[in-house]
Amino acid sequence: MADTKADLDRVLATVDADLDASLERLFALLAIPSISTDPAYKAECRRAGQWLVEDLEGLGFTAKLNETPGHPVVTARSEGGAPRRVMFYGHYDVQPVDPLELWNTPPFEAQLVTAEDGRKRIVARGSADDKGQIMTFIEACRAWKKVAGALPVEVTLMLEGEEESGSLNLPPFVAANREALAADLALVCDTGMWDRETPAITVSLRGLMHEEIVVHCADRDLHSGYYGGAAQNPLHVIAKIIADVHDADGRVTIPGFYDNVRETPDEVKQQWAGLGMTAENFLGPIGLSVPSGEKDRMLIELVSSRPTFEVNGMWGGYTGAGSKTVIPSIATAKISCRLVADQDPLHVRDVVRAFIKARIPADCRVEFRGGEGSRAVAVSHDSPDLGKAAQALADEWGKAPFTIGAGGSIPIVGHFKKQLGQDSLLVGFSLDDDRIHSPNEKYDLTSFHKGIRSWARILHALAN
Amino acid sequence: MADTKADLDRVLATVDADLDASLERLFALLAIPSISTDPAYKAECRRAGQWLVEDLEGLGFTAKLNETPGHPVVTARSEGGAPRRVMFYGHYDVQPVDPLELWNTPPFEAQLVTAEDGRKRIVARGSADDKGQIMTFIEACRAWKKVAGALPVEVTLMLEGEEESGSLNLPPFVAANREALAADLALVCDTGMWDRETPAITVSLRGLMHEEIVVHCADRDLHSGYYGGAAQNPLHVIAKIIADVHDADGRVTIPGFYDNVRETPDEVKQQWAGLGMTAENFLGPIGLSVPSGEKDRMLIELVSSRPTFEVNGMWGGYTGAGSKTVIPSIATAKISCRLVADQDPLHVRDVVRAFIKARIPADCRVEFRGGEGSRAVAVSHDSPDLGKAAQALADEWGKAPFTIGAGGSIPIVGHFKKQLGQDSLLVGFSLDDDRIHSPNEKYDLTSFHKGIRSWARILHALAN
Known part of the structure; x- marks a missing residue:
């Protein structure tokens, strides 16, 4: 040879x-x-x-x-x-x-x-x-x-x-x-x-864990004139959950979410710093200018070596033309987490579910559909x-x-x-x-x- | 005669x-x-x-x-x-x-x-x-x-x-x-x-002020693998807005929202207290048990003499079967406020809009459609x-x-x-x-x- x-x-x-x-x-x-x-x-x-x-x-x-x-x-x-x-x-x-x-x-x-x-x-x-x-x-x-x-x-x-x-x-x-x-x-x-x-x-x-979350409140759609102010609104519940996921610094607050996340070696970070990825050249072409993620990370880390939690779809209630004063009985969100390093998709699924369950009002319930993942x-x-x-x-x-x-x-x-x-x-x-x-x-x-x-x-x- | x-x-x-x-x-x-x-x-x-x-x-x-x-x-x-x-x-x-x-x-x-x-x-x-x-x-x-x-x-x-x-x-x-x-x-x-x-x-x-809110982020739908963690997600932005509207005690936090709200006279409240409206008999028939509104108010006040802020519909991103790892470019919510006493629908619209605008990231924008109301x-x-x-x-x-x-x-x-x-x-x-x-x-x-x-x-x- x-x-x-x-x-x-x-x-x-x-x-x-x-x-x-x-x-x-x-x-x-x-x-x-x-x-x-x-x-x-x-x-x-x-x-x-x-x-x-x-x-x-x-x-x-x-x-x-x-x-x-x-x-x-x-x-x-x-x-x-x-x-x-x-x-x-x-x-x-x-x-x-x-x-x-x-x-x-x-x-x-x-x-x-x-x-x-x-x-x-x-x-x-x-x-x-x-x-x-x-x-x-x-x-x-x-x-x-x-x-x-x-x-x-x-x-x-x-x-x-x-x-x-x-x-x-x-x-x-x-x-x-x-x-x-x-x-x-x-x-x-x-x-x-x-x-x-x-x-x-x-x-x-990055790996991926995706899940569909369905929040159920009343057993039927309600008239907001009659029940507004008294009956739980699943759109409020799901909004609160999503809002709680990130703190003001863009960090995911879910306990255990960052378990096993490895830090990128300094020499790699130094190399990345020299790559010249800026908000202007990365986000500019899509009409944005301010990175949304963790404030203490380089942009290149945010999109490659850090885990994320994103809502890919969310819906509930009346979505047609004009207005309808309804309080819906359910609200749904499709979420996905990009995973890095040694994160276990099943562990992430579990901590995400626990975080959500803790935010469901006593008389409401949540249903999870999916929860699949890859490392x-x-x-x-x-x-x-x-x-x-x-x-x-x-x-x-x-x-x-x-x-x-x-x-x-x-x-x-x-x-x-x-x-x-x-x-x-x-x-x-x-x-x-x-x-x-x-x-x-x-x-x-x-x-x-x-x-x-x-x-x-x-x-x-x-x-x- | x-x-x-x-x-x-x-x-x-x-x-x-x-x-x-x-x-x-x-x-x-x-x-x-x-x-x-x-x-x-x-x-x-x-x-x-x-x-x-x-x-x-x-x-x-x-x-x-x-x-x-x-x-x-x-x-x-x-x-x-x-x-x-x-x-x-x-x-x-x-x-x-x-x-x-x-x-x-x-x-x-x-x-x-x-x-x-x-x-x-x-x-x-x-x-x-x-x-x-x-x-x-x-x-x-x-x-x-x-x-x-x-x-x-x-x-x-x-x-x-x-x-x-x-x-x-x-x-x-x-x-x-x-x-x-x-x-x-x-x-x-x-x-x-x-x-x-x-x-x-x-x-x-109660009066009514209703409004459709459209949050615009990137100028196109994005792949969450490529942009996740860096690009603003309008579903996160709108969830944060909705979550911020109510505090832990169910009170609306929008500055000026309660301007001109008259207190129900004590004698009327006393009469109401005797009406026997309970969470059990009011919410029970619709499958709920815990009033969602202001914690320091009687249930009958919540549904009759207090103003409310409700999301009647919300949507954005992928809502079909299965998963799609998209970060959408827009998210929409239809909201309505029930108004009481001397609340001015246009004033409420203005304070709601100001509250929302203050929560739109610098590189995103919000569009308001509607904003109609009756006293x-x-x-x-x-x-x-x-x-x-x-x-x-x-x-x-x-x-x-x-x-x-x-x-x-x-x-x-x-x-x-x-x-x-x-x-x-x-x-x-x-x-x-x-x-x-x-x-x-x-x-x-x-x-x-x-x-x-x-x-x-x-x-x-x-x-x-």
């Missing part, structure tokens, strides 16, 4: 030389409308999976389409005798394309478009999320195979077809296939760059693999990657840790303006090209 | 003797489906008004149907030379009858039904609200005319056809007909008894007419009437004071179980019979 520095240089040269062929393959995959949420596209989802199986078999992987109660999962294994194995995760399904009339080009006819600033972009549904990203990895493997005949590390791929519809069948699939998916490390390519010039490694993903994912900031990947990215981009926390959640990453014992290395090349989930989704040609080169380097680095 | 005690006795005897004929006339009026909110019944509303004009003309009144942009207003005047004049108000329109399948008998075919407890009830839409009540007054006039040839006091009637649809055209009608409607006192028969044995005079009606109506507790009516009711029922405050609002009563300079005497005979606005509306035969006798006595009493 040859994974020397000389090999890497030849691999990178091959990536450059074969870019047009790589693009052709990506365009073929992008042409398949694998919309997982719409039953009408069930056969197309299967066709996208089958396309990947055939492409990976062509690369020498042992690949198959695994049935699930939903769309199939693609798995593929290399067997070349390398000293360690990594497991790559991505998804081949895409979001729906509505509203179609807002697309400038047909969503499943990928185009290479030159933007006004001269940059080339691959425009198609799935270009950035996530077909373009998974093909950066597969093309890197292809170049290694072509140049060296083998990969620097053994690779297992698991490509699902239900990420956009909630990955419902993936956790049981992972649990049932522990042996086949065994590896030292998971690689995930479904995240973004810090900006066009700066690569990023996502070292934490946050945190990669140790000083793992050797992280350092290797960081160096590989620095070599490619001429700039050290930022290690960032992502505010969102990729619940499956928690399952990799829990079911497979694998830490995840999250590296991706999408940009903030890629319009994922929206019309005219695009992936910069640079993201694709340098993304392939980045993975070629990372595979090399992880072997050494 | 004869209005001696002997005349009254003969009038009451006539009422008793003619009860069947009185019922027949009421049933004829109840047979007309004068549903004012449904344009399909426009002609029927007119027919009900016309029926009343003809009936009143038959009694010697000068009656007419007055056009408005909506349904016509019936007016009628007696001219017999009595020393003073009163103006009686009621309405001939009724609520819709849906759901029709819940009626045990056709809603516009009035029936005299004997209930399980042996009491006789007039069952029909409008029996209690308000055709049965206005006919108690008209039949009392009829008996006086029959016995004495004249009324003890001159009477003007104004019977509208749009009370159930908001009385939109009545205030301008009143303003345009000040001379024709001139009188010493307004009589209103659209309220209820305290209970089956105890008559009541309603001495106050409360309070009758002096020691007016001579009130005392006369109270004695008349005590003579009829064998029990002194309770002078009560009604929690609801009858805005037109405010216009009588403002436009016509008339205090209102609110006497009615409906009962809590009359199911007004619901299927199987009824009016006890006792309410009708003794209601006629009561008005016969009151007309006599007001002349002396």
